[in-house]
């Protein structure tokens with residue numbers, strides 16, 4: 217990342233932070249959650265196959281049921297916390313823990329009619345199967361190092377039109393250009409894609425980071441930032457202050473982000489320039505919050521409609537239910 221770009225990101229993230237401050241974080245979060253639940257309820261209303269969703273006893277396992285989502289998040293956090301107990305201190309944990317994001321591929325999707333939708337769901341399922349197979353090779357390749365990992369698969373609905381538009385504003389971020397490369401790789405031109413990807417926390421157990429990251433980069437196509445491997449940062453910038461960030465805060469946020477329903481706030485992303493905030497800042501400044509604020513506040517694209525429609529939400533839920541309903545391990549990625 218060149219210095220100018222980094223500088224711009226830092227400037228923007230400062231502006232975003234102060235914007236969020238003004239909004240009144242707690243109130244905003246509560247209103248946001250209520251709005252989300254309402255939108256999800258509206259999207260599944262009258263759809264028989266989705267009527268079992270939104271339970272009050274933890275039986276539906278959907279990430280779009282906010283109760284079940286919370287349960288999954290807290291279970292993942294507990295798994296992280298118990299694994300990290302083996303370290304004597306935070307520095308030792310930081311030396312061994314890596315947060316890995318792998319963008320597997322874009323799957324062109326369409327929900328224009330039942331046949332198009334069914335075949336989109338099928339293609340997504342195939343892609344996730346292939347992704348899982350390739351993820352297994354990491355475990356096999358490093359067998360003798362006894363790696364440990366837990367993470368989740370995200371199936372993010374991408375509105376490519378919106379991305380193209382955002383890039384016209386002259387702010388093509390690294391991630392946007394990565395998306396463009398992935399789009400080329402599909403050989404198809406579609407308005408919508410599912411970005412099959414994963415965020416995984418590894419305990420590399422003393423393995424050399426270069427070896428570890430190198431292998432993963434080679435396994436995927438090594439587009440710019442298709443694979444991102446990083447340590448948990450010790451500090452983050454809040455306004456103009458340096459704040460310490462504990463490992464515990466980091467794993468809490470990672471666990472929460474892992475089960476956010478992929479399009480976390482039921483919006484399309486148009487820019488991920490500040491996505492690193494996921495685990496470098498507190499919940500109220502999480503990545504998707506930043507993206508929203510970034511889009512409307514910083515880029516000045518208020519007119520851009522980033523909200524998912526009922527149809528979009530319904531499709532997103534169906535895509536996730538492929539794994540909630542049919543596979544016992546759902547969206548969890550794990551290496552023992």
Ligand SMILES: [Zn+2]
Nearest residue numbers: 271276281284
């Ligand atoms: Zn439920």
